[in-house]
Structures are given as C-alpha cells and as structure tokens.
Amino acid sequence: MGGHHAAAGAAAWVAVASTGPYTLGWYPLDATGIVIGGMTTAGTALVCDWDHRSSTIATSLPPLSNVLAVGIENASGGHRQGTHSILGAGCFVLLAAAVAQFQLATPWGVLSVGAGLLCMFMINIAAKALKLFPPSGWLVNWIFGLVMAALVTWYAPEQWTWLPTSMLIGVVVHIVGDLITTGGVPLLWPIVIKPPRLFRRVPLLRRIWRPNGALSLPLLGRAGSRREWLLLIPVSAYAMVGMLGAAWSVLRSVI
Ligand SMILES: [Zn+2]
Numbered sequence: 001m002g003g004h005h006a007a008a009g010a011a012a013w014v015a016v017a018s019t020g021p022y023t024l025g026w027y028p029l030d031a032t033g034i035v036i037g038g039m040t041t042a043g044t045a046l047v048c049d050w051d052h053r054s055s056t057i058a059t060s061l062p063p064l065s066n067v068l069a070v071g072i073e074n075a076s077g078g079h080r081q082g083t084h085s086i087l088g089a090g091c092f093v094l095l096a097a098a099v100a101q102f103q104l105a106t107p108w109g110v111l112s113v114g115a116g117l118l119c120m121f122m123i124n125i126a127a128k129a130l131k132l133f134p135p136s137g138w139l140v141n142w143i144f145g146l147v148m149a150a151l152v153t154w155y156a157p158e159q160w161t162w163l164p165t166s167m168l169i170g171v172v173v174h175i176v177g178d179l180i181t182t183g184g185v186p187l188l189w190p191i192v193i194k195p196p197r198l199f200r201r202v203p204l205l206r207r208i209w210r211p212n213g214a215l216s217l218p219l220l221g222r223a224g225s226r227r228e229w230l231l232l233i234p235v236s237a238y239a240m241v242g243m244l245g246a247a248w249s250v251l252r253s254v255i
Contacts, residue, residue, distance in 0.1 A: 002046055002056060002129030004228065005177055007236040009045025009126075009170045010038045014242030016169055031253070033157040034246035036119075037166050038239065040152070043122025044170025046129055047092055048178075052079040057125045060141050065121065077190070080214075084178060085189035089171040096167035100160035115163050116153030123148040181228065184216030 017037055021028035029037065050057045050065075051072050058069030076082025083092075102114030124145040127133060133140055156162070178185050186192050192213035199205055210216055220228045 002049070003131065004232050005045045005049075005174050006042040006126045006129045007232060007239055008173045008177060010042040010243060011235045011239035012045075012169045012173050013038045013041035013166060014239055014246075016165070018242065027157075027159055029157055029162070031246040031249035032155050033162065035243060035250060036152055036156055037162055038243045038246070039123045039126060039148075040119050040163070041166045041170045041173075042126035042130070042239075043119070043124070044092075044096075044167045045173045045177075046125050046170075047122070047167070048083040048088070048171060048174045049079075050125075051076050051081070051083040055079075056128055059138075060125050060128050061121060061145055062138055068121075080178070080183065081186060082189050084175055084185040085187055087189060089168070089175060092171050093164050093168045097160075097164040100163035103158075103160060110158045111153050112156040112158075112160070112163075113153055115156045115160075116149040118163065119152040119156075120145040120149035123152075179215065180217050180219045181222060181225070184210045184212075184214035184218075186212075186214050 014034065017029050017034050020026040046057060049055055050069055052058065053066060053069045053073060055069065058066050072083065073079070076088060082088045096118065099114040099118045100112070102112075102117075104111040104113055124141055127144060128141065133144070175185055175187075179187075194213040195205070195209045195211065199209060200211055207218055208216055220231065
C-alpha cells in the first residue's frame with residue numbers, strides 16, 4: 001500500500017530528525033528541514049516500487065518517470081527484486097549522496113540544485129500515493145513537482161548529508177514494510193536461494209522462507225490487513241503532528 005509506506009517514511013524522518021541531534025550528535029535541523037525532509041522521506045519510502053513500468057510512480061511525471069522506471073526494472077530484474085534488497089538499498093543511498101553534491105554557492109546562500117531535482121520526483125510520488133491529487137492529472141503533477149523542486153533548491157538544509165539520510169530511512173522503512181506483509185523480499189539479491197523441497201512442506205517455515213527464495217516475517221498478515229491499518233493510525237498521527245508542528249513554526253517565522 002503506497003500511502004502506508006509514505007506515512008511510515010514521514011514518521012520515521014520526524015523521529016530520527018528530532019532525536020538524532022541529541023542522541024547521535026547530528027547537526028540539528030530547523031523546522032524547514034523537518035518539513036522538507038519529511039515530505040522527501042514520504043517519497044523515498046516509495047522509491048523501491050519504481051521497479052515496474054505500470055506502477056503509479058512510473059506514470060507520475062511522464063515521460064521522464066516512465067523512462068526511469070524501465071531503466072530500474074531492467075537493472076533490478078523486475079518487480080520486488082533488486083530494489084528490495086540490501087544491495088539495492090545501498091545503490092539508492094549512493095545515488096542520493098552523489099546527487100546531493102550538486103550545490104551552488106550564491107551570494108544568497110547555498111542552492112541545493114541536485115536535491116531539488118531528486119525531490120521533484122520524491123515529493124510528487126508521495127503526494128500521489130497519499131492521494132492529494134486527482135488521478136491521472138499529469139499536468140498538475142508536473143506543476144506541483146516543479147514548485148517543490150524550486151522550494152527544496154532554495155530552502156533545503158545546507159548540509160548535503162540530509163538527502164542520503166532521507167533515502168536510507170525511506171528505503172529501510174519500505175523494505176521492512178514489505179518484509180512484515182506476506183509477500184516477502186529477496187534481501188540478499190542477486191543471491192536468491194530457494195528452499196529445499198523438504199522445507200517447503202513445513203508450515204511456519206514455508207511462510208518465512210518463501211518458495212521463490214524471498215524472506216518474509218508476516219507479522220501484519222496480508223498487505224492491507226486490519227492489523228496494518230491499526231498500526232498505521234498512530235504512525236500517521238505521529239507524522240502529521242510532527243510535520244504540522246514544524247510547518248507551523250516555519251509559517252510563524254515568515255509572517
Ligand atoms: Zn515494495
């Protein structure tokens with residue numbers, strides 16, 4: 001469920017960004033950083049599903065998003081393969097770290113051009129998954145995406161590390177989310193070891209080590225189950241409180 005991944009991503013960003021400075025000695029983020037990072041992480045929590053050409057993400061910013069989806073699909077071996085593995089997660093984080101290097105120092109401050117471009121996709125897919133847009137409104141998506149790109153370019157935190165951190169949080173949240181719903185993920189891809197026939201007959205083991213070689217911890221049952229919804233209510237509420245609180249501080253500092 002795309003919206004669930006997005007809400008969990010935003011909640012994880014709020015949690016890490018608000019405790020990181022004190023517990024891990026990270027640089028503190030101001031309210032703008034919480035809002036931009038939260039919106040971005042709602043999107044990076046969906047990036048793993050950009051691996052098939054007919055996904056909502058693939059069709060969000062045509063034709064660019066479609067071309068990228070075909071590329072990711074080919075590189076990662078199809079849906080729920082390479083992008084849902086430790087290797088895939090590492091690649092996404094490296095990519096975000098590389099993109100984040102594109103910064104321009106201007107008399108008005110540092111402009112995060114690379115982050116702006118990546119966030120054009122990330123924030124857009126998050127908004128789409130959270131159903132903030134009318135369906136198939138690609139023109140609206142493009143206008144929204146470009147406005148977000150401009151805001152991130154201008155207001156993003158100057159420390160480039162926030163972007164790969166957001167990507168890491170988002171991708172981990174996504175993979176864990178898929179792991180605890182029945183489908184499972186091939187964590188060690190491209191190494192996929194299928195269980196021996198004997199193991200496939202053991203009821204519990206069969207659900208954890210799937211016949212296709214994927215690993216699953218089906219704590220929440222099927223994707224979209226009642227348990228998933230029950231967990232999502234407090235998680236979404238937490239994300240909303242954190243994001244709205246930060247957005248309110250930003251607004252108050254502007255007016
Ligand atoms: Zn997935």
